[in-house]
Amino acid sequence: MTAPSPGTGSPAAGPAGPDSPGLDAHLVVERGAFRLDVRLTAAPGEVLALLGPNGSGKTTALRALAGLTPLTGGRVRLDGASLEDAPPEERPVGVVFQDYLLFPHLTALDNVAFGPRCQGVPRARARALAAGWLDRMGLADRAGAKPRRLSGGQAQRVALARALATEPRLLLLDEPLAALDARTRLEVRAALRRHLADFDAVAVLVTHDPLDAMVLADRVVVVEGGRAVQDGTPADIARHPRTDYVARLVGLNLYQGRAEGRTVRLDGGAAVTADGDLTGPAFVAFPPAAVTVHRERPTASSARNLWRCEVAGLEAQGDRIRLDLTGELPLAADLTAEAAAELRLHPGAAVWATVKAAQVRAYPA
Structure with a gap:
């Protein structure tokens, strides 16, 4: 490993088997009442994101891959070699x-050269390699600067160069953009995407930011409560959430029930009409912007879905108003501020909510 230690579901659709290239891991870690049990696979050149809320086990999984947290059970195989008993x-x-952990007493150049030097590369050669990496990161003019003289974005790129300088077969990134302000994050995210596209081994990104996962990853594994609850491409995760956590991240109303043709009867008793036929256990999802709100029961609406609701809360979100509705079907609705004012909406107001079937997606549970 090239960085200093901070102190000493369903299987993914990737490679499998003891001699397969890439990552094949089953991570089991027990810490008090918490248990992590996640299977991860990824092919060379693939960026895998672990996405989940705080406390879900994402960082524990990353530390287990790095050897910083011992496994209770399972395995870690990389390019066919067993790593679970290897020291970090x-x-x-x-x-x-996340905090980069650059050596404060070393320059950017020497921070990057540290890894190759630990591998036995002669000093002059290691510094030449480091200079090349800093040049690739656009930091050639900052080679002599120590970490305290670097901006957050520059420090992140030095940390990435240091990690890549040893030509690792597995690159682990723990919330790499979390410490940056919004503007810097946008710039560094774009640069990180370019560097990851050129990386020919496996990269695993841990994040709680759905945008980082969607932009940087080829595949996303959603982790909740120490388990992998969903695994797929960013587009599939966004279009077909399978838990309330994912639905909130991607901004969808999500329900589960049983489909009978175009109608999905929900576990809570309500029914939703969707676009397309389906039979059996199903999810249904639609965006808050698809919801139309009325103060009186509409008589001329062509919408197939109609529910009587009550306004539980209103929240301004930019130029939109997010409504929290309860009643026959609890849901979120987005209205313009003008529409909310015209409807004289307030907590406790009785309303009718409609959604066109064409805007409702149903998919197997």
Whole structure:
């Protein structure tokens, strides 16, 4: 590993088998009442994101891959080699920690050269390699600067260069953009995407930011409560959420029930008409912007879905108003501020909510 230690579901659709290239891991870690049990696979050149709320086990999984947290059970295989018994410094793994953990007494150049030097590369050669990496990161003019003289974005790129300088077969990134302000995050995210596109080994990104996962990853594994609850491409995750957590992240109303043709009868008793036929256990989802709100029961609406609701709350979100509705079907609705004012909406107001069937997606549970 090239970075200093901070102190010493369903299987993914990737490679499998003891001799397969890439990552094949089953991570079991027990810490008090918490248990992590996640299977991860990824092919060389693939960026895998672990997405989940705080406390879900994402960072524990990353530390287990790095060898910083011991496994209770399971395995870690990389390019066919078993790593679970290898100490961190002997694993072909590079890590970019959330706080970067650059050596404060070393220049940017020497921070990047540290990993190759630990591998036995002569000093002059290691510094030449480091200079090349800093140049690739657009930091050639900052080679002599120490970490305290670097901006957050520059420090992140030095940490990435340090992790890549040893040519790792597994790159681990722990919330790599979390410490940056919004403007810097946008710039560094774009640069990180370019560098990851050129990386020919496996990269695993841990994040709670859905935008980071959607922009940077080829595949996303959603982790909740120590388990993988969903696994797919970013587009599939966004279009077909399978838990309330994911639905909130991507901004959809999500329900579960049983489909009978175009009608899905929900576990709570309500029914939703969707676009397309389906039979059996199903999810239904639609965006808050698809909801039309009326103060009186509409008589001329062509919408197939109609529910009597009550306004539980209103929240301004930019130029829109987010309504929290309860009643026959609890849901979120987005209205313009003008529409909310015209409807004289307030907590406790009785309303009718409609959604066209064409705007409702149903898919197997």
